[in-house]
Amino acid sequence: MNAGGAAAAPLLEVRNISKYFGSVNALQDVSLQVYPGEVTCVLGDNGAGKSTLIKILSGVFAPDAGEFLIDGQPVTLAGPREARGQGIATVFQDLATVPLMSVWRNFFLGQEPTRGRGPLRRLDTAHAKQVMRDELMKMGIDVRDPEQTVGTLSGGERQAVAIARAVYFGARVLILDEPTSALGVRQSGIVLRYLVQARELGKGVIFITHNPHHAYPVGDRFLLLKRGRLMASYVKRETTVEGLTDMMAGGSELRELSKELQGLAVGDAEVAEVAREFAAMEGDGEVGGARGEADTPEGDGARPA
Amino acid sequence: MNAKPASVTVIGPSAGAPEGPDERLAPISRVTRALQRPELGALLGAVAVFALFAATDSTPQHLWLTQTGLAAWSQQAAFFGIMAVPVGLLMIGGEFDLSTGVMTGVTAIVMALLMGRLHWNAWLAIAGTFVFAALIGLLNGIVVVKSRLPSFIVTLATFFVLRGTSIGGVLLLNHGSTQVSLTGTHYGGLASAKDVFGSSFGASGSVANGYQTAILWFIALTVVGAWVLARTTFGNWIFAVGGDAVAARNVGVPVNRTKILLFLGTSLAAALVGVISFTQANSAVSEQGVGYEFFYIIAAVVGGCLLTGGYGSAIGAALGACIIGMAFEGVIYAGWDSSWDFTFLGVVLFLAVAVNTVIYRRAQKARR
Numbered sequence: 117m118n119a120g121g122a123a124a125a126p127l128l129e130v131r132n133i134s135k136y137f138g139s140v141n142a143l144q145d146v147s148l149q150v151y152p153g154e155v156t157c158v159l160g161d162n163g164a165g166k167s168t169l170i171k172i173l174s175g176v177f178a179p180d181a182g183e184f185l186i187d188g189q190p191v192t193l194a195g196p197r198e199a200r201g202q203g204i205a206t207v208f209q210d211l212a213t214v215p216l217m218s219v220w221r222n223f224f225l226g227q228e229p230t231r232g233r234g235p236l237r238r239l240d241t242a243h244a245k246q247v248m249r250d251e252l253m254k255m256g257i258d259v260r261d262p263e264q265t266v267g268t269l270s271g272g273e274r275q276a277v278a279i280a281r282a283v284y285f286g287a288r289v290l291i292l293d294e295p296t297s298a299l300g301v302r303q304s305g306i307v308l309r310y311l312v313q314a315r316e317l318g319k320g321v322i323f324i325t326h327n328p329h330h331a332y333p334v335g336d337r338f339l340l341l342k343r344g345r346l347m348a349s350y351v352k353r354e355t356t357v358e359g360l361t362d363m364m365a366g367g368s369e370l371r372e373l374s375k376e377l378q379g380l381a382v383g384d385a386e387v388a389e390v391a392r393e394f395a396a397m398e399g400d401g402e403v404g405g406a407r408g409e410a411d412t413p414e415g416d417g418a419r420p421a
Numbered sequence: 422m423n424a425k426p427a428s429v430t431v432i433g434p435s436a437g438a439p440e441g442p443d444e445r446l447a448p449i450s451r452v453t454r455a456l457q458r459p460e461l462g463a464l465l466g467a468v469a470v471f472a473l474f475a476a477t478d479s480t481p482q483h484l485w486l487t488q489t490g491l492a493a494w495s496q497q498a499a500f501f502g503i504m505a506v507p508v509g510l511l512m513i514g515g516e517f518d519l520s521t522g523v524m525t526g527v528t529a530i531v532m533a534l535l536m537g538r539l540h541w542n543a544w545l546a547i548a549g550t551f552v553f554a555a556l557i558g559l560l561n562g563i564v565v566v567k568s569r570l571p572s573f574i575v576t577l578a579t580f581f582v583l584r585g586t587s588i589g590g591v592l593l594l595n596h597g598s599t600q601v602s603l604t605g606t607h608y609g610g611l612a613s614a615k616d617v618f619g620s621s622f623g624a625s626g627s628v629a630n631g632y633q634t635a636i637l638w639f640i641a642l643t644v645v646g647a648w649v650l651a652r653t654t655f656g657n658w659i660f661a662v663g664g665d666a667v668a669a670r671n672v673g674v675p676v677n678r679t680k681i682l683l684f685l686g687t688s689l690a691a692a693l694v695g696v697i698s699f700t701q702a703n704s705a706v707s708e709q710g711v712g713y714e715f716f717y718i719i720a721a722v723v724g725g726c727l728l729t730g731g732y733g734s735a736i737g738a739a740l741g742a743c744i745i746g747m748a749f750e751g752v753i754y755a756g757w758d759s760s761w762d763f764t765f766l767g768v769v770l771f772l773a774v775a776v777n778t779v780i781y782r783r784a785q786k787a788r789r
Contacts (some may be wrong), residue, residue, distance in 0.1 A: 149671075200673070208671055212668055212671055213665075213668055214660065214661050214664035214665040214668050214669065215664065216660070216664040216665075216727075216731040216732045217660050217661065217664055217731070219656075221657055221660065221661075224657070225657060225658075225669065225672050225674060226661075226669070226672040226673035226674045227672075227673065228654040228657055230654060237653070237654075238648075238652040238653055239653060239654060239657065240653055241652075250496065281672075300492050355545070401561065401734065
């Protein structure tokens with residue numbers, strides 16, 4: 117979707133970075149490039165080093181080895197604030213908005229527009245509401261009531277507010293930390309759409325997830341982390357969703373597990389059921405589905421009473 | 422209390438992909454908007470309590486509905502309200518201050534000692550009192566923020582330390598008496614300080630002693646509190662640190678500074694009460710104000726401030742203070758046995774909080 121992107125310099129690049137915690141190699145020799153108008157997906161199971169990578173990219177940790185480049189220039193980030201100043205915005209899952217506050221207050225939280233001087237300096241509420249409405253409209257959300265509290269929004273919309281806010285405040289690189297992991301199928305779809313919107317606005321997006329089904333449709337590049345190391349790196353045309361799944365789950369491990377379960381299943385209906393599910397999963401590579409997302413519909417009306 | 426919104430048209434969890442305008446977003450009526458205000462419960466409660474005492478007033482000339490009654494309960498309300506507003510802001514910011522009650526007494530004593538023992542000019546003593554209060558407030562705030570202990574515990578400790586010191590210290594400094602009084606009239610600045618803090622205005626035939634200046638301070642503080650909360654950046658931060666401190670920090674709100682300033686606010690307000698009460702009486706006693714911290718918290722909660730933080734209103738807290746003021750005075754006007762004051766207050770507190778909660782839940786129905 118972004119043919120020219122690869123030719124431009126990466127907005128953000130890390131080269132062979134490593135991070136140690138005592139004797140633990142949390143991250144070793146990982147490289148990554150983020151181009152404008154592209155989505156770079158970082159995939160990995162729990163403990164793969166995704167969180168460490170995000171924290172390095174967002175300036176929370178300094179890498180113990182390796183290079184950090186912004187617009188091709190090597191930099192050393194002093195902290196998250198400096199990262200933000202450089203246009204790197206991190207949207208933490210569910211930790212970016214205050215549920216009891218209205219949408220417009222949340223949107224400008226920490227960067228409130230004011231008018232007037234001295235003791236009469238006050239929030240420019242009209243401006244704030246208008247900007248919030250316009251920015252969310254760009255994301256395809258029509259907020260009719262700016263006073264609506266964020267807590268009344270759906271999980272997907274909350275993420276969208278956080279994304280729209282980051283974009284508005286000059287983010288060039290957006291880091292989205294597992295934005296879909298707590299969401300149901302439909303809600304995840306909505307968030308993915310906003311993610312694509314941000315890409316269309318020319319932002320470099322880093323999308324951290326453990327769900328290849330979410331990553332593949334929106335991603336341009338894919339990084340697979342395992343035990344702190346870069347296991348594989350693809351551009352989109354080099355792989356398929358099955359390929360990603362296979363790499364992530366360790367295809368052979370999954371097949372073995374499936375066989376093992378089938379062995380156990382003799383005489384136990386429940387285990388047989390699980391084994392069948394596993395076999396099916398292996399067949400169409402649906403690792404994400406195993407988390408039972410279909411069981412947690414976040415949609416309206418579908419909620420159990 | 423008829424707080425049953427017949428049709429709360431709150432926005433539903435608009436979960437679907439909104440392609441264009443979302444037809445599920447019902448338009449929000451002004452009624453619903455009013456019901457969403459945190460101070461609504463307190464307003465209804467204040468009206469109800471006022472009406473109750475208007476009906477049960479047993480004084481010969483039905484004084485409750487005259488200026489006499491107004492002056493009486495508004496004076497009570499002022500002393501509660503000057504504290505309830507900053508305590509409410511602190512509560513919205515997610516913290517408690519249990520040292521507020523004793524602070525109103527300790528600050529009065531500090532001023533009394535500065536004037537009575539050290540013979541400071543009244544205005545200098547007032548400045549000294551505010552500096553003292555600021556130090557205590559900063560201490561509370563910094564300890565809470567740095568130790569990450571619950572503010573309930575930290576300020577409870579402050580409360581005990583101050584309570585003990587206000588007895589022991591005064592006994593030491595004041596020749597074994599817990600009352601510090603000014604004698605004579607030769608105190609520099611006392612007259613003008615009285616004019617500003619401890620006098621009255623608007624005396625007439627129907628209200629012989631006039632209205633206390635404290636009422637003006639109460640109104641001013643309420644206006645400032647409401648303005649800060651609704652219209653300033655700092656107000657936005659107060660809601661944020663009480664609503665979700667982690668999220669607030671993630672988007673760059675100075676969480677610690679906000680909380681420390683809120684603790685500073687409650688202790689400075691306590692100093693204001695101390696100065697007012699001292700300039701009124703020319704004396705101060707150890708342990709005065711002890712136990713009042715709960716009235717301030719009650720007023721804030723009755724006024725719609727959420728105990729868990731993140732939601733509330735300064736005007737609500739002020740209305741809560743009015744309810745308490747009316748309850749204390751109204752019992753006298755109704756000729757009831759004033760030993761039942763607290764029973765009545767307990768019932769009012771419960772009803773107000775119940776109504777608030779019902780309204781709040783309805784207003785936030787779609788929340789998950």
